[in-house]
Amino acid sequence: MSLDYLLDxxxxxxxxxxxHQILEHxxxxxxxxxxxxxxxxxxxxxxxxxxxxxxxxxxxxxAGRALPTLGVLxxxxxxxxxxxxxxxxxxxxxxIPPLLTATYAGVSSVDRGVVDAARGVGxxxxxxxxxxxxxxxLPVILGGVRSATLQVISTATIAAYVAQDGLGRYxxxxxxxxxxxRIVAGAVVLAVLAxxxxxxxxxxxxxxxxxxxxxRAGSRRRTALPQPER
Amino acid sequence: MVIRFESTTKxxxxxxxxxxxxxxxxxxxxxxxxxxxxxxxxxxxxxMINRMIDxxxxxxxIDDVDVASExxxxxxxxxxxxxxxxxxxxxxxxxxxxxTVPVLSGTPRKxxxxxAYELLERVGLTAAMGDRYPAxxxxxxxxxxxxxxxxAADPPVLLMDEPxxxxxxxxxxxxxxxxxxxxxxxxKTIVLVTHDIDEAIVLGDHVAVFAEGGRLAQxxxxxxxxxxxxxxxxxxxxxxxxxxxxxxxxxxADLPVExxxxxxxxxxxxxxxxDDGRPTGWRDPDGRLLPTEGTHTADDSLRVVAxxxxxxxxxxxxxxxxxxxxxxxxxxxxxxxxxxxxxxSRLAVGAVGGSxx
Ligand SMILES: Nc1ncnc2c1ncn2[C@@H]1O[C@H](COP(=O)(O)OP(=O)(O)OP(=O)(O)O)[C@@H](O)[C@H]1O
Ligand SMILES: [Mg+2]
Numbered sequence: 001m002s003l004d005y006l007l008d009x010x011x012x013x014x015x016x017x018x019x020h021q022i023l024e025h026x027x028x029x030x031x032x033x034x035x036x037x038x039x040x041x042x043x044x045x046x047x048x049x050x051x052x053x054x055x056x057x058x059x060x061x062x063a064g065r066a067l068p069t070l071g072v073l074x075x076x077x078x079x080x081x082x083x084x085x086x087x088x089x090x091x092x093x094x095x096i097p098p099l100l101t102a103t104y105a106g107v108s109s110v111d112r113g114v115v116d117a118a119r120g121v122g123x124x125x126x127x128x129x130x131x132x133x134x135x136x137x138l139p140v141i142l143g144g145v146r147s148a149t150l151q152v153i154s155t156a157t158i159a160a161y162v163a164q165d166g167l168g169r170y171x172x173x174x175x176x177x178x179x180x181x182r183i184v185a186g187a188v189v190l191a192v193l194a195x196x197x198x199x200x201x202x203x204x205x206x207x208x209x210x211x212x213x214x215x216r217a218g219s220r221r222r223t224a225l226p227q228p229e230r
Numbered sequence: 231m232v233i234r235f236e237s238t239t240k241x242x243x244x245x246x247x248x249x250x251x252x253x254x255x256x257x258x259x260x261x262x263x264x265x266x267x268x269x270x271x272x273x274x275x276x277x278m279i280n281r282m283i284d285x286x287x288x289x290x291x292i293d294d295v296d297v298a299s300e301x302x303x304x305x306x307x308x309x310x311x312x313x314x315x316x317x318x319x320x321x322x323x324x325x326x327x328x329x330t331v332p333v334l335s336g337t338p339r340k341x342x343x344x345x346a347y348e349l350l351e352r353v354g355l356t357a358a359m360g361d362r363y364p365a366x367x368x369x370x371x372x373x374x375x376x377x378x379x380x381x382a383a384d385p386p387v388l389l390m391d392e393p394x395x396x397x398x399x400x401x402x403x404x405x406x407x408x409x410x411x412x413x414x415x416x417x418k419t420i421v422l423v424t425h426d427i428d429e430a431i432v433l434g435d436h437v438a439v440f441a442e443g444g445r446l447a448q449x450x451x452x453x454x455x456x457x458x459x460x461x462x463x464x465x466x467x468x469x470x471x472x473x474x475x476x477x478x479x480x481x482x483a484d485l486p487v488e489x490x491x492x493x494x495x496x497x498x499x500x501x502x503x504x505d506d507g508r509p510t511g512w513r514d515p516d517g518r519l520l521p522t523e524g525t526h527t528a529d530d531s532l533r534v535v536a537x538x539x540x541x542x543x544x545x546x547x548x549x550x551x552x553x554x555x556x557x558x559x560x561x562x563x564x565x566x567x568x569x570x571x572x573x574x575s576r577l578a579v580g581a582v583g584g585s586x587x
Contacts, residue, residue, distance in 0.1 A: 117317025122307035210321035212363030
C-alpha cells in the first residue's frame with residue numbers, strides 16, 4: 001500500500017488530475033443537491049406549517065432511508081438509458097428524503113406559543129412560515145442539508161460508472177487495472193473533500209442561524225444563552 | 231373603542247360549548263377583566279375579539295363594526311396581543327421583537343427601532359436590553375417586552391391572556407402596578423384574562439366573572455362584586471374576606487379624624503410621641519416606647535386605615551400630611567362605625583319590601 005499515486009505531482013494537474021475531478025464531483029453533487037432542495041425545502045416547510053401531509057413526509061423519509069442507491073441508479077438507467085442525467089436523478093432521489101424529513105420536523109417542532117403569538121400580532125401565514133418558523137427551524141434544516149450533502153458526495157462516486165468524471169473515476173479505473181494506490185488516492189481525496197465540505201457547512205450554519213436560537217440543547221428559556229456583560 | 235359581544239357562541243368541532251350566547255359590552259378606555267375557573271371560556275372569548283377564533287354563531291363588534299368583516303391579519307395589527315409566556319420571537323433581538331408590528335405595517339425599520347427603544351424604557355426596561363435576545367432576559371422582563379411589542383403600533387385595544395401568571399408573586403405585583411401606571415397614561419381599551427380573582431380586583435375597572443360552560447355569571451365593577459355577588463357561584467369564587475377586601479375601594483379621605491394636639495395626645499393610656507411633628511411611637515405608662523406600626527394619608531384606602539388601626543398598640547391609625555407630620559387619629563371604633571354605615575346604606579339600595587308609605 002502506498003500513497004505514491006496520491007502524492008505524484010503529475011496527478012494534480014491536467015484534465016485527468018485531481019483538481020479537475022474534484023470540481024466535476026462537486027458539480028454533480030451541487031446540482032443534485034440544488035434540485036433536491038428546490039423540491040424538498042418548500043414542500044417540507046409547507047407540510048410543517050400546515051400540518052397537512054405529515055404522513056407523506058414521514059413515510060417518504062423512511063422509504064428514503066431504506067432505498068438502495070445502486071438499485072435506484074440501475075432502475076433509472078434502465079428507464080432512461082446511460083448518461084449523466086440519470087445519475088443526477090438518482091442523487092436527487094437520494095437527497096430528497098433527509099431534506100424533507102428534517103425540514104418538516106424542524107418547522108413542525110417550533111414552539112406553538114411563538115407561532116400563536118406571531119399570528120396574534122398580525123403576521124400572515126407566509127410571513128409566519130418564512131419569518132418565524134424557518135429561522136427557528138434552521139439548525140434542524142441545516143442538519144438535514146449536511147447529512148444529505150455527505151450522502152450525495154459519497155454516492156456521486158458512481159457517476160464515474162456511467163460518465164468518465166468525478167472522483168469515482170479513480171476507484172473504477174483502479175479496480176479495472178488492479179492499481180491499488182490509485183484506489184486509495186481516490187478514497188482519500190473523497191474523504192477529505194467530504195470533511196472539508198461538512199466543515200464549510202458547519203461554518204455557514206454559525207453564520208446564518210440567529211444567536212438567539214443557536215444552542216439547541218436544553219430548554220428554550222433563560223438557560224439558553226449566557227448573559228452578556230454590560 | 232367599545233367591544234360588544236352579541237349572543238356570541240363558540241362550539242368546538244368536538245361538541246364542547248366553550249362560550250354560550252355571551253352578551254357583553256366591554257367599555258372603552260378601561261380595563262375589563264375576564265375571570266373564572268379553568269376551562270370556562272375566557273381565552274376563547276378573548277380570541278374571538280381578534281379573530282384568532284371565529285364564533286359559531288353571534289357576533290363580536292368593535293365600535294359597531296363586525297370583526298368578521300375584516301381581514302384577520304389587518305385586524306390584529308390594530309389590536310395589541312399579549313400571552314402568558316410572552317411568545318417572543320427567539321431569533322430576533324428584543325428591539326426587533328418590539329418593532330414587529332410597525333415594520334409589518336410599513337414603518338421604516340430605523341424609525342420603528344428608535345420608537346421600540348423608547349417603549350422598552352416606558353415598560354421599565356433599559357434601552358441596552360433591546361440588543362439582547364429574549365433568552366437573555368428573565369421571565370418577568372420577557373413579559374414586559376411582550377407588553378411593549380403589543381403597544382408598539384399604538385393600538386386602541388389591548389388583549390392580554392394571563393399575562394402575569396407565569397412569574398413569581400413579587401414580579402407579578404410589579405407588573406400589575408406597571409400596567410396600571412401605563413393605563414393611566416394611555417387610556418386603552420384593555421381586556422385581560424386571568425383566573426386569579428385578586429388580580430381581577432386589583433386591575434379591573436370592570437370584572438366579568440365566567441362560570442363553567444361559558445356562562446357570564448356577573449359583570450360589575452370589582453367593588454360591587456365584593457359587596458354584592460350576583461349568586462352563590464360568584465360569592466364562592468370571590469372567596470373569603472370579601473368584606474375586608476372591599477374596603478380597598480373606599481377612600482380614607484371621608485373618615486372623621488380626631489386632631490392631634492400640641493399638648494400631647496393620649497389614647498388608651500398611651501401617649502403619642504412626636505419629633506418635629508412626625509410620629510415616632512407610643513409611650514406607655516412604664517415609659518417604654520412602642521412602635522406606631524405605620525401611618526397613612528388621606529389618599530389611602532379604608533383598608534389601609536383599618537389595618538393600621540388593628541396593628542396600632544393604641545388601636546388608632548395615625549394620619550399624616552405630605553410632609554409626614556401627624557395631623558390626626560382614626561380609632562378602631564370610628565372605622566367600625568363608618569364601615570357599618572357604608573354596608574347598611576349599600577344593602578338598603580338592593581333590598582326588597584319594607585314599609586311603603
Ligand atoms: N381547540 C379546541 N378544541 C376543543 N375544545 C377546546 C379547544 N380549545 C378550548 N377548548 C375547550 O373549550 C373550553 C374553554 O376553553 P378556554 O381555553 O376558553 O378556557 P379558559 O377559560 O381560558 O381556561 P384556562 O383558565 O384554563 O385558560 C374548555 O373546556 C376547553 O377544553
Ligand atoms: Mg385560558
